[in-house]
Amino acid sequence: MNARDVAVVGGATTKFGVRSATWAELVQEVGVALARAVPELRAEEVDSLFVGAAEPERFAFQSHVAPLAAEQLGLKPYRILQRTELACASGQSAIRSAYAAISSGLSDLAVVVGVEKMNIPSMAEANSSMGCVMDRPWDGPAGATAPPFFAMVAQRHMLEFGTTEEQMAAISEKNHRFANTNPTAQFHEKTFSREKLLRLPLVAPPLRLGDCSSMTDGAAAVVLTSDEQARRFSDTPAWIRGSGQYSDFHNLAHAGSLTDWRGLTRASREALGRAGIGVEDLDLAEVHDCFSISEIVEYEALGLCAKGEGGKFAADGRGDRGGDLVVNPRGGLLGCGHPLGATGVAQAVEVFQQFSAQVPAARQVPDPEWALVHNLSGSANVHSVMVYGRGRAA
Amino acid sequence: MNARDVAVVGGATTKFGVRSATWAELVQEVGVALARAVPELRAEEVDSLFVGAAEPERFAFQSHVAPLAAEQLGLKPYRILQRTELACASGQSAIRSAYAAISSGLSDLAVVVGVEKMNIPSMAEANSSMGCVMDRPWDGPAGATAPPFFAMVAQRHMLEFGTTEEQMAAISEKNHRFANTNPTAQFHEKTFSREKLLRLPLVAPPLRLGDCSSMTDGAAAVVLTSDEQARRFSDTPAWIRGSGQYSDFHNLAHAGSLTDWRGLTRASREALGRAGIGVEDLDLAEVHDCFSISEIVEYEALGLCAKGEGGKFAADGRGDRGGDLVVNPRGGLLGCGHPLGATGVAQAVEVFQQFSAQVPAARQVPDPEWALVHNLSGSANVHSVMVYGRGRAA
Numbered sequence: 001m002n003a004r005d006v007a008v009v010g011g012a013t014t015k016f017g018v019r020s021a022t023w024a025e026l027v028q029e030v031g032v033a034l035a036r037a038v039p040e041l042r043a044e045e046v047d048s049l050f051v052g053a054a055e056p057e058r059f060a061f062q063s064h065v066a067p068l069a070a071e072q073l074g075l076k077p078y079r080i081l082q083r084t085e086l087a088c089a090s091g092q093s094a095i096r097s098a099y100a101a102i103s104s105g106l107s108d109l110a111v112v113v114g115v116e117k118m119n120i121p122s123m124a125e126a127n128s129s130m131g132c133v134m135d136r137p138w139d140g141p142a143g144a145t146a147p148p149f150f151a152m153v154a155q156r157h158m159l160e161f162g163t164t165e166e167q168m169a170a171i172s173e174k175n176h177r178f179a180n181t182n183p184t185a186q187f188h189e190k191t192f193s194r195e196k197l198l199r200l201p202l203v204a205p206p207l208r209l210g211d212c213s214s215m216t217d218g219a220a221a222v223v224l225t226s227d228e229q230a231r232r233f234s235d236t237p238a239w240i241r242g243s244g245q246y247s248d249f250h251n252l253a254h255a256g257s258l259t260d261w262r263g264l265t266r267a268s269r270e271a272l273g274r275a276g277i278g279v280e281d282l283d284l285a286e287v288h289d290c291f292s293i294s295e296i297v298e299y300e301a302l303g304l305c306a307k308g309e310g311g312k313f314a315a316d317g318r319g320d321r322g323g324d325l326v327v328n329p330r331g332g333l334l335g336c337g338h339p340l341g342a343t344g345v346a347q348a349v350e351v352f353q354q355f356s357a358q359v360p361a362a363r364q365v366p367d368p369e370w371a372l373v374h375n376l377s378g379s380a381n382v383h384s385v386m387v388y389g390r391g392r393a394a
Numbered sequence: 395m396n397a398r399d400v401a402v403v404g405g406a407t408t409k410f411g412v413r414s415a416t417w418a419e420l421v422q423e424v425g426v427a428l429a430r431a432v433p434e435l436r437a438e439e440v441d442s443l444f445v446g447a448a449e450p451e452r453f454a455f456q457s458h459v460a461p462l463a464a465e466q467l468g469l470k471p472y473r474i475l476q477r478t479e480l481a482c483a484s485g486q487s488a489i490r491s492a493y494a495a496i497s498s499g500l501s502d503l504a505v506v507v508g509v510e511k512m513n514i515p516s517m518a519e520a521n522s523s524m525g526c527v528m529d530r531p532w533d534g535p536a537g538a539t540a541p542p543f544f545a546m547v548a549q550r551h552m553l554e555f556g557t558t559e560e561q562m563a564a565i566s567e568k569n570h571r572f573a574n575t576n577p578t579a580q581f582h583e584k585t586f587s588r589e590k591l592l593r594l595p596l597v598a599p600p601l602r603l604g605d606c607s608s609m610t611d612g613a614a615a616v617v618l619t620s621d622e623q624a625r626r627f628s629d630t631p632a633w634i635r636g637s638g639q640y641s642d643f644h645n646l647a648h649a650g651s652l653t654d655w656r657g658l659t660r661a662s663r664e665a666l667g668r669a670g671i672g673v674e675d676l677d678l679a680e681v682h683d684c685f686s687i688s689e690i691v692e693y694e695a696l697g698l699c700a701k702g703e704g705g706k707f708a709a710d711g712r713g714d715r716g717g718d719l720v721v722n723p724r725g726g727l728l729g730c731g732h733p734l735g736a737t738g739v740a741q742a743v744e745v746f747q748q749f750s751a752q753v754p755a756a757r758q759v760p761d762p763e764w765a766l767v768h769n770l771s772g773s774a775n776v777h778s779v780m781v782y783g784r785g786r787a788a
Contacts, residue, residue: 003397003498054458057451057526064448064481064527064772071644078660081641081776082487085477087458093476096500097491104397104497106490106637132451133458243500247475250465266472378458382475 004226006102007237010038011349016218016337017186023060023117024072030113030219031073038223040233048080048107052094052114054087054340058129059117069113079107087133089375089384091344098224099240114345115219126215133378135251144252147212149379151204154293156258165206167311169194171292172210174320175328179335181362186216186337211292216337220345236356242387244270249381263383264301275387279303282325283368284354286347288376289332298374329363347373355390398620400496401631404432405743410612410731411580417454417511418466424507424613425467432617434627442474442501446488446508448481448734452523453511463507473501481527483769483778485738492618493634502620508739509613520609527772529645538646541606543773545598548687550652559600561705562686563588566604568714569683569722573729575756580610580731605686610731614739630750636781638664643775657777658695669781673697676719677762678748680741682770683726692768723757741767749784
């Protein structure tokens with residue numbers, strides 16, 4: 001048989017935030033939301049389930065989470081059942097697995113669930129667990145958890161290119177503003193002006209509270225199927241047109257430049273190349289703003305602007321409504337929170353909803369045709385990119 | 395493009411056992427072994443890496459292990475990088491992901507590494523971590539870790555069908571005998587007679603020490619590619635002809651019968667059906683003998699014999715050399731040990747080496763054409779099956 005076109009044909013997310021729900025209850029909740037969002041979906045037709053989850057073994061002391069999720073969702077997968085882990089990119093990784101499975105003919109109709117429960121009674125334990133997404137035995141003793149690492153990136157970017165705290169605040173203001181349009185976002189701070197952001201406490205200099213995404217509980221789910229069935233679910237499927245990932249180091253000693261995220265450049269070129277488009281064709285992008293500086297570096301690595309110009313790109317609003325493209329209309333990781341396994345799936349939900357004009361007017365991108373989703377993981381040592389196109393199957 | 399045929403074209407394993415090597419060192423070691431086993435492999439041509447690992451977060455306090463493995467192997471994956479987890483079936487799950495990726499055209503040349511480091515300074519912590527592959531909050535307090543659960547299966551099978559300890563010992567004797575031919579196996583006990591096995595200490599009645607697989611450190615790796623490149627690596631590729639998985643419960647309250655592993659029946663039918671063969675066509679099978687009773691139940695669920703006849707099938711040597719087919723010639727989990735993520739990959743290595751006549755005569759299956767690999771995970775609630783065929787691409 002031919003390798004098939006594959007699309008996201010529906011999706012839903014839970015409320016993101018500090019939740020009393022357990023890991024399993026978050027999965028239940030997103031299952032109910034998915035059933036409402038995709039009423040055509042019948043459990044007995046779902047042949048595969050892919051679960052994106054970063055650290056349930058540590059946050060929830062539960063492994064073998066794929067069958068647990070299946071049971072919570074009322075699914076009995078009869079072709080593929082699997083959990084994928086790629087730290088902060090675990091959700092996108094699960095979507096990529098579903099895409100390959102359907103394209104190859106191994107599966108016909110798949111559900112992807114991304115979930116993370118990060119707020120636990122001992123936040124000291126949660127924080128040490130977060131540290132083990134980095135190179136724990138070698139970089140860990142040097143204190144290289146996420147905020148200090150991305151603070152180093154910011155300091156270096158400021159040194160090399162003159163990037164400012166105000167430019168970083170522009171990212172945070174934009175994404176929190178978009179989050180106000182998203183009822184499932186963790187943060188609905190109505191008055192996140194750039195001025196106010198610059199007065200928030202420092203977490204790791206120069207990163208302030210508003211520059212950092214949070215430890216968040218949440219789940220998201222999407223339905224994927226092939227060109228044979230997609231139109232049964234949606235008139236505006238989000239077709240997966242390109243995929244790329246790249247990794248060339250783990251230990252920070254091998255990172256080379258802190259500010260040249262060549263992995264993203266390479267992964268996005270692969271994904272855009274497979275889609276047959278250029279970065280200038282994108283109408284929107286969901287990128288991994290785990291910290292405000294991340295989105296600035298990503299503008300550059302994606303080729304949206306020249307190296308060193310990311311801060312200006314942000315301050316000029318070129319990633320905002322009315323700019324070159326709209327970046328993180330969902331509210332980003334900064335505004336929505338960052339439940340590791342759920343984030344990549346929630347980004348895909350946003351792409352589908354943008355394509356099908358289901359989001360509030362305040363963040364709807366006019367008639368979008370092309371979208372890119374990016375996740376980084378660990379110390380920005382792995383970059384994962386998918387490109388979605390609206391329209392008919394090729 | 396067409397969905398492509400995919401084959402395992404080479405593989406290697408480390409020595410399995412109680413090792414001083416760390417998680418990362420086991421990956422290094424299997425990388426060296428793989429480079430020797432597949433001298434045609436060039437690191438820069440490997441576009442994807444799939445890592446099968448069950449619980450590095452708990453056993454090694456390290457998450458985001460895919461890029462760590464890539465770094466240890468000297469690989470820079472430029473298309474897909476991912477870790478899959480499905481407890482005891484994590485290794486096969488990684489192979490399935492690589493298969494789908496190559497078949498769909500997302501990847502051309504992939505390495506799959508399965509690895510687990512289970513012997514750690516606190517074996518109490520290791521054992522509690524093993525418990526979290528079951529339904530920890532609900533079944534855990536009832537003591538449902540693996541040995542008690544499979545002991546219940548054995549007790550029930552004895553009650554329902556008159557299965558005996560001697561029949562279970564026949565499984566253990568066979569698999570330990572085969573392990574003596576395998577230098578990478580954990581156990582090389584030359585005198586494991588059925589009589590001696592029946593005098594070993596009880597672990598969970600009726601299961602004795604020889605009926606139980608062990609907490610083992612080890613890694614295994616295979617190379618997969620499409621029909622376009624397979625012959626460059628091997629004259630006898632192990633073509634993946636079928637795949638099946640099934641799960642219909644997680645909590646033991648939903649298990650139904652303890653002795654009817656309907657998930658395996660369904661998964662193997664799917665996999666054999668896709669391959670276009672019947673169970674009677676198999677020349678060898680690598681099945682998940684985490685406990686001796688498991689292999690007995692698997693004979694039945696696979697349809698190699700009638701329900702209740704698995705013990706007799708074992709005692710009559712129908713899964714041994716000279717029988718209907720050879721089951722677990724590698725030595726099984728009982729003889730090789732069971733490093734969770736490595737097991738499924740090591741089974742694929744055995745299939746490839748059997749197809750290419752690379753194993754010692756004492757376990758070589760004569761001119762094998764078809765092989766089945768099975769893994770269960772958790773409380774036998776998920777069953778994963780792949781069918782391999784030797785010969786030309788279809």
